[in-house]
Amino acid sequence: MDNNNTIAGWVLAGGIAALGFSILSGKYFHADKYERPETMGYVIEGVESADGGAEEMPMSMMLAKADIAAGEAVFKKCVACHTVDQGGANGIGPNLYNTLGNAHGHVAGFAYSDALTSIDGNWNFDNMNAWLISPRKYAPGTKMTFAGLSKPEDRANVIAYMNSKGSNLPYPEPPAEEEAVDAGAPAEAEAAAAAEQVAEESVAADEAAAEE
Template sequence: MSNSFLIFSSVLFAAFLGLSFIQVTKIYDPEHHGDHHGKVVYGFPVPETVSADAEEEFMTPIAVRLAGANPALGPKHAAKCTTCHAFEQGGAAKLGPALWGIVGRDIASAEGFAYSGALMGIDGAWDAQALDGFLLKPKAWAPGTKMGYAGLKDDADRANLIAWMFQQADAPVALPEPSAEDLAAVEAHQASGEH
């Protein structure tokens, strides 16, 4: 047996030990008490990482978040937007278009505003779902947008802001009702034991 093969084998074995250790600690870590996805096969833990990751990324559907949102907290978050946007009735465009009556308005349709091709290329009107996606990560939802804003990461904060934006209109649009799928998704998530 050559020396280099021995070195190779021991490195491999060390890596294997390291990986096993990581997996064992992950499964028995009290922080992960809700994680029942790992199973043990012949003494070796086999975490089902795909479903575990999906759980971590669960986002309560926007219609459900809106039902529990507090629009009175909207202005606090809108303060991050007002360098570029006017929200009030009759407000003029600044760096970004005026946002009075934005809910239900066609995307990129403010008269006279020079939108990016990115935003103009997106069909449809601003509803709760579109606003939630855009405001989470503007540059991911509308690649190439010229809105220079990184995004509002907290799902509850975004819902409070959007609930308030629904009210900033001559004839406010009603909040969307959670669909059967929305409620089923929340129920399945709760049943999975995650928080």
């Protein structure tokens, strides 16, 4: 009888230890579950760009060389939730035909989040770019869980493609080339002056050596 009690005690102790280990490991591996949006909701492929880094080229310059066909390919990341053709149905997200130039939350009958509909103004190239970088940062509290597009050229291409779908807004004028040239002129002038000074000093040194 004592042996049976001893065995039962060890079995019970082992079960308690196993349960405790399971609980602890579960807390360890899932501790950040609610800190990571990508573990919740319907997430589409995309990478949210990090803050910082080199300053991006203005969207007006990106659009000047945007590729609509390439934008259509990028838009395939969106088709799980959106249609973009005229008369297309709403899905998890609204139909995106004729979005640029219209108000935030303009599609009748679609249940937008207050976070988006409360934003004043219409969709344009710049704020669409900001939205595609990170919807959660552009409209905190939005229902959209898309992580964002990290590459500026991808965003420019998909914006150009969306613009071709019913909006057809004229692209903003990129900065004139001479402005870019003028911006670099001071540095180039300083470099040229320094090179000229070095050359003059070298000639003077040679002349002094010849006189000796």
